[in-house]
Amino acid sequence: MAEKSLDCLGEACPIPLVKAQKEMERMAVNDVLIVNVDHSCAMKNLPDWARSAGHAVEIEEVGEGEWDIIIQKLK
Amino acid sequence: MEKKTEHYDVVIVGGGPGGMTAALYAGRARLKTLLIEKSLIGGMATYTSEVENYPGFPEPIDGTELMKSFDKQFRRFGVNVKLTDVREIRVDCCTRTVSTFRTDYVAKAVVIATGNKSRLTGAKNEDKFLNDKGISFCATCDAARNTGKRIMVIGSGDAAIEEGTFLTKFASEVIVSVMHDEGIMDANKVAQEKALANPKMKFMWNTVVESFEGEEELKQVVLKNIKTGELIPMDVDTCFLFIGYVPNTKMFEGLIDMTSRGYIKTNEDMETSCTGIFAVGDCRDKTLRQIATAVGDGAVAGYMAEKYVEEMDYVQKEIFEAKGLTMAFVYNAIDAVDREFLSRAEKAQELHKGKLGLRRIDIYKSDRIACRLDYSKTPSLIFMQDGKVIENVTDLSAIENKIAEMVAKHG
Numbered sequence: 489m490a491e492k493s494l495d496c497l498g499e500a501c502p503i504p505l506v507k508a509q510k511e512m513e514r515m516a517v518n519d520v521l522i523v524n525v526d527h528s529c530a531m532k533n534l535p536d537w538a539r540s541a542g543h544a545v546e547i548e549e550v551g552e553g554e555w556d557i558i559i560q561k562l563k
Numbered sequence: 564m565e566k567k568t569e570h571y572d573v574v575i576v577g578g579g580p581g582g583m584t585a586a587l588y589a590g591r592a593r594l595k596t597l598l599i600e601k602s603l604i605g606g607m608a609t610y611t612s613e614v615e616n617y618p619g620f621p622e623p624i625d626g627t628e629l630m631k632s633f634d635k636q637f638r639r640f641g642v643n644v645k646l647t648d649v650r651e652i653r654v655d656c657c658t659r660t661v662s663t664f665r666t667d668y669v670a671k672a673v674v675i676a677t678g679n680k681s682r683l684t685g686a687k688n689e690d691k692f693l694n695d696k697g698i699s700f701c702a703t704c705d706a707a708r709n710t711g712k713r714i715m716v717i718g719s720g721d722a723a724i725e726e727g728t729f730l731t732k733f734a735s736e737v738i739v740s741v742m743h744d745e746g747i748m749d750a751n752k753v754a755q756e757k758a759l760a761n762p763k764m765k766f767m768w769n770t771v772v773e774s775f776e777g778e779e780e781l782k783q784v785v786l787k788n789i790k791t792g793e794l795i796p797m798d799v800d801t802c803f804l805f806i807g808y809v810p811n812t813k814m815f816e817g818l819i820d821m822t823s824r825g826y827i828k829t830n831e832d833m834e835t836s837c838t839g840i841f842a843v844g845d846c847r848d849k850t851l852r853q854i855a856t857a858v859g860d861g862a863v864a865g866y867m868a869e870k871y872v873e874e875m876d877y878v879q880k881e882i883f884e885a886k887g888l889t890m891a892f893v894y895n896a897i898d899a900v901d902r903e904f905l906s907r908a909e910k911a912q913e914l915h916k917g918k919l920g921l922r923r924i925d926i927y928k929s930d931r932i933a934c935r936l937d938y939s940k941t942p943s944l945i946f947m948q949d950g951k952v953i954e955n956v957t958d959l960s961a962i963e964n965k966i967a968e969m970v971a972k973h974g
C-alpha cells in the first residue's frame with residue numbers, strides 16, 4: 489500500500505480535481521493519495537468525485553481554510 | 564480492517580446551517596457532541612455569494628463568510644468534527660449507530676441535517692460534463708474563471724435568476740433557459756425585474772436542455788423549444804443548473820417516514836418517526852427552505868436532543884443501575900384495564916415497603932424506555948435485581964401473590 493502526497497496549495501478549481509484524477513489513474517488499488525488544498529471549492533468537488541468513483545474519502549483539517557483530502561483507491 | 568467504535572451523546576449528520584446550529588445547542592448543553600460533514604462545512608449556503616435575508620446582517624453577506632462564522636461559533640462549545648461521509652444509520656432499542664467507512668459512532672440521539680443536492684436535467688451526455696467539466700451548480704465557485712465568457716443558466720427560480728444576475732459581473736453574456744412562456748419566471752419579483760433590465764442577460768423562453776456537447780470539456784448546450792420542437796445549439800463555456808433540489812435522504816429509506824419525494828417527516832419538535840432521531844433543515848418536509856429556517860430547526864433539535872439524552876440518562880440511573888429488587892410496571896396510561904392493574908401493583912408494593920421499588924413506565928407517548936426491558940405487551944410487570952431483569956410477568960391475574968412471592972425469594 490503506497491502513499492502519495494499532492495500539493496495543491498494556492499491552486500483554484502478545477503486544478504486540484506484534475507491533478508487528483510490523473511494521479512489516481514496511476515495508482516494501484518488500496519494506495520492512498522493525500523491532496524493538500526486551501527481553496528474551499530476543491531472541498532466541494534474533490535471528495536464527491538472520489539466517492540462517486542467508488543473510493544473511500546476522509547478529510548483532515550490542517551489549519552483554518554486548509555485541508556488534507558485523503559483518498560484510498562478502492563477499485 | 565477492524566471498524567472502530569466511539570460513543571457520543573449526540574451525533575449530527577451534515578454540517579450546513581441546520582446541523583451547525585443543532586451542534587451549537589447540544590455542545591452548549593454540555594452534551595458529548597459530534598458533527599460529521601462529508602465535504603465543506605457550511606453546506607448549500609456556501610454556494611451563494613450574496614445572502615440578503617439572514618437577519619443580523621443589514622448588508623448582503625457572502626454565504627461562505629457567513630458559514631465560517633457559524634463554524635467558529637459552534638466549535639467554541641467543544642463539539643468534535645469529523646469530515647467523512649455517513650453511510651448508514653442503524654437503530655436498536657436504546658442506541659443509534661451512525662456508520663462511516665472506518666468508524667461506528669454509537670449515539671443516544673442523532674440529528675439528520677443532510678440537506679439537498681442539486682437536481683440534474685437528465686439530458687443527453689450530462690454525466691460526461693459533471694465534476695468540473697463544464698456543468699456547475701455553484702456560481703460563487705466558478706464565477707471568476709468565466710470572466711469575459713459566454714455562459715448559460717438553466718432554470719427560473721430564485722437561485723437561477725439571482726445567481727444568473729450575479730454571474731453578469733464576470734461573464735460577457737448570460738443566457739437563461741426558461742421552460743415557461745415569455746415573461747414567466749418562478750423567481751421573486753425583485754429578482755425578475757433586475758434580471759430583465761440587465762443588458763447582459765438573454766432569455767430563451769419555452770426551452771429545455773436536449774443535450775450537452777463537447778470533447779473533454781463542455782462546448783455547446785443544445786436547447787429544445789418545447790412548443791415547436793426546434794433544436795437550438797448554443798456555444799457556452801459553462802452551464803449552471805438551478806432547476807431545483809432533491810433531498811439527501813436515500814440512505815434513510817425504511818428507517819424513518821418520508822414523503823413520496825423523499826423529504827423526512829417530523830413534528831414541530833423535529834422528531835422523526837424513529838425516537839431519538841431528529842431531522843432539521845432542507846432535508847425535512849417543510850414549506851420554506853432557507854438558512855433562517857434551518858437555523859430555527861437546528862435550535863429546536865439541539866434542545867430536544869438534550870431533553871432526550873437527559874431522559875435516557877435518568878432511566879439508566881434509576882432503572883438499570885438501581886440496587887436491590889425493583890419492579891417495572893409497563894402500561895398504557897389511556898387503557899383503563901392497565902390503570903386498574905397499576906393501582907393493584909401500587910397497593911401490593913405498600914405492603915412490602917422498603918423491600919422493593921416500583922417504576923411506572925407509561926408507553927402511551929413512546930415505548931423507548933419499555934423496549935429496553937424487552938416487554939411484549941401491556942400491562943406487564945418486570946422484576947429486576949440490581950438492574951437486571953429476573954422475571955417478566957404478563958399474566959397479572961394474581962399480581963398480589965406474585966409480588967409477595969418475589970419479595971420472599973429475592974427481597
Ligand SMILES: Cc1cc2nc3c(=O)[nH]c(=O)nc-3n(C[C@H](O)[C@H](O)[C@H](O)COP(=O)(O)OP(=O)(O)OC[C@H]3O[C@@H](n4cnc5c(N)ncnc54)[C@H](O)[C@@H]3O)c2cc1C
Binds near residue numbers: 601611
Ligand atoms: C445558489 C443558492 C442560493 C441560496 N441563497 C440563499 C439565500 O440567499 N438565503 C437563504 O436563506 N438561503 C439560501 N439558499 C438556501 C440555503 O443554502 C439552504 O436552505 C440551507 O443551506 C439549508 O441548510 P441545511 O443545513 O438544511 O442543509 P445544507 O446547507 O444543504 O447542508 C447539508 C450538509 O450535509 C452534508 N451531507 C449530506 N449527506 C451527508 C452524509 N451522508 N454524510 C455527511 N454529510 C452529509 C452536505 O455535504 C452538506 O454540507 C441558497 C441555496 C442555493 C443553492
